[in-house]
Amino acid sequence: MSIDEQIYPWLTDQWAHVIQQHGRGRLPHALLLSGPAGIGKAAFGSALAHVLLCHNPQDGAPCGRCRSCELIASGHHPDRLFLHPEEPGKPIRVDQVRELTNVLHSTAQQGGYRIMIMEPAEAMNVAAANALLKTLEEPGQDTLLILVCHQLGQLMPTIRSRCQRIEFSLPSNEQSRGWLAQKLGMGEDEAEKLLAIAQGAPLGAVALKQGELLDLRRSFMSGLADLLRDRTDAIALAQKLHKEELIHLLDWWLSLLADIVRLQSGAENADLNNVDMTKMLSAVANRADRVRIFTLVDRVQDERKSLMLRHNPNRQLLLEKLMFDWRALIR
Numbered sequence: 001m002s003i004d005e006q007i008y009p010w011l012t013d014q015w016a017h018v019i020q021q022h023g024r025g026r027l028p029h030a031l032l033l034s035g036p037a038g039i040g041k042a043a044f045g046s047a048l049a050h051v052l053l054c055h056n057p058q059d060g061a062p063c064g065r066c067r068s069c070e071l072i073a074s075g076h077h078p079d080r081l082f083l084h085p086e087e088p089g090k091p092i093r094v095d096q097v098r099e100l101t102n103v104l105h106s107t108a109q110q111g112g113y114r115i116m117i118m119e120p121a122e123a124m125n126v127a128a129a130n131a132l133l134k135t136l137e138e139p140g141q142d143t144l145l146i147l148v149c150h151q152l153g154q155l156m157p158t159i160r161s162r163c164q165r166i167e168f169s170l171p172s173n174e175q176s177r178g179w180l181a182q183k184l185g186m187g188e189d190e191a192e193k194l195l196a197i198a199q200g201a202p203l204g205a206v207a208l209k210q211g212e213l214l215d216l217r218r219s220f221m222s223g224l225a226d227l228l229r230d231r232t233d234a235i236a237l238a239q240k241l242h243k244e245e246l247i248h249l250l251d252w253w254l255s256l257l258a259d260i261v262r263l264q265s266g267a268e269n270a271d272l273n274n275v276d277m278t279k280m281l282s283a284v285a286n287r288a289d290r291v292r293i294f295t296l297v298d299r300v301q302d303e304r305k306s307l308m309l310r311h312n313p314n315r316q317l318l319l320e321k322l323m324f325d326w327r328a329l330i331r
């Protein structure tokens with residue numbers, strides 16, 4: 001995989017802080033980069049690892065010329081390790097953690113730091129988290145663990161408490177919009193719409209635009225609308241979508257439900273995340289009972305959580321159940 005490594009303009013405060021900490025020799029053994037997905041936390045972690053591994057950094061930037069910088073430019077530095085689930089939405093397994101922590105405990109190949117960047121940390125199942133705890137308790141010298149976490153509530157408290165947390169939040173709408181418009185060469189209006197769908201996360205918006213996610217979202221949304229009008233049924237729709245990356249579907253679902261709650265609380269259409277779906281959202285908001293909506297929110301959140309922790313959930317069944325509940329909102 002290509003390793004995105006940069007400090008996005010909205011993360012410069014956190015960057016200055018951590019570089020200053022390093023300059024004073026106060027960097028801890030474990031950092032927890034916490035905040036919403038799609039704002040550049042992993043790129044921040046990679047960039048930090050690069051600076052720490054560089055033999056001759058200047059003003060918090062790598063030199064670009066030393067052996068370490070050469071290795072990083074070539075795509076692999078033996079002392080900068082990445083740990084991800086094998087597929088998005090799957091758990092990080094205990095053997096993956098053990099394998100990498102074994103490397104961490106061996107001697108650094110280039111002298112200096114050995115650094116592991118894990119993303120998303122909340123994807124660790126219990127066994128994996130317990131294996132990591134041992135390393136957090138006895139990290140060894142010059143070891144740095146960088147845990148990137150998008151859902152802090154889903155990370156084991158014992159892991160959380162052993163890391164120094166750096167909080168990241170969404171950039172301002174204005175900053176994101178300007179950045180996105182420039183990055184994708186589009187007007188600010190279009191950037192604004194894309195950002196709303198990505199729930200304000202600029203890199204999430206880029207991924208939407210560049211990947212096939214917009215198509216998937218379109219087919220998911222029209223499927224949900226068809227379901228409400230009985231033009232399809234839960235089983236057929238689940239059959240159609242169950243091989244897609246469910247985590248996206250569940251996130252979009254939560255975003256729709258949040259919009260419905262907003263509408264019921266008197267929000268204007270323009271304030272919604274899913275402005276392209278106002279017709280469907282208003283129809284549900286006008287007829288659905290609050291309790292049922294919140295029950296569905298809980299179910300989607302539970303499924304989202306367990307999707308990350310179970311190896312092989314029955315994806316079709318998972319979607320079917322939620323779709324029945326969705327249809328039942330306005331029965």
Ligand SMILES: [Zn+2]
Nearest residue numbers: 054063066069
């Ligand atoms: Zn260097």
